[in-house]
């Protein structure tokens with residue numbers, strides 16, 4: 631039986647990419663959408679989860695961090711999994727997500743592309759070998775409509791590197807004025823916004839007389855939609871808990 635998806639943010643750019651991929655998918659289907667601004671997109675779209683009538687297995691969320699509780703509560707009440715692909719969650723939202731993960735299977739990642747997950751592993755390996763001697767700076771570039779900054783992916787990469795340093799690093803967004811010499815405890819995170827850039831992440835490990843740069847460039851939003859559909863299929867039928875890309879990859883590679 632196909633994995634039945636409720637697509638939250640169905641009328642947005644990512645929603646459109648997911649829908650077009652699902653047209654030819656034999657294992658998953660979008661049964662309806664939820665969007666603050668419903669449009670005619672070939673499936674029923676509701677303004678709120680309280681209007682949803684269709685039976686489903688998983689919610690795929692590409693909307694925004696706003697009102698995440700509504701999605702989580704619907705998933706809990708209807709025993710659905712939820713793929714949280716939206717970014718920009720506050721610390722309070724993240725605590726709520728952890729609370730709901732006790733009763734709902736939740737797949738959450740700031741980046742659904744396979745390549746960024748490889749980038750994450752490479753950053754961890756580089757930080758482990760290079761240690762405190764190399765300064766880490768992250769530069770992310772996105773289109774001019776992106777609402778949150780820095781990107782969820784940049785923060786995810788910073789968190790991965792920071793794990794190597796037992797969480798001691800502090801994140802610094804941009805520098806201006808007489809800021810003085812760079813503090814060893816910093817990870818600089820810089821957000822560039824312009825045009826239609828899909829998503830670029832560059833991590834610099836700058837040492838004495840050498841720089842190592844590890845980067846990823848997404849050339850289309852399709853790559854994230856592919857990951858979201860894989861995540862929805864993976865999550866269908868899973869017990870409550872938090873899941874991420876490495877769990878999906880471990881299962882697919884088994």
Ligand SMILES: NC(=O)c1ccc[n+]([C@@H]2O[C@H](COP(=O)([O-])OP(=O)(O)OC[C@H]3O[C@@H](n4cnc5c(N)ncnc54)[C@H](O)[C@@H]3O)[C@@H](O)[C@H]2O)c1
Pocket residue numbers: 638639640641642643644645664665666667691692693694695696697714715716717718739740741742743854
């Ligand atoms: N995890 C990833 O790999 C990944 C990749 C791309 C985008 N994203 C994230 O996905 C989200 C959507 O990106 P997009 O480019 O499609 O944006 P978009 O603005 O084109 O689309 C968002 C859609 O969601 C709707 N929406 C917003 N808030 C809502 C709410 N509370 N309830 C219901 N609908 C709501 C909007 O009306 C809009 O149609 C962003 O948070 C973005 O950062 C994540």
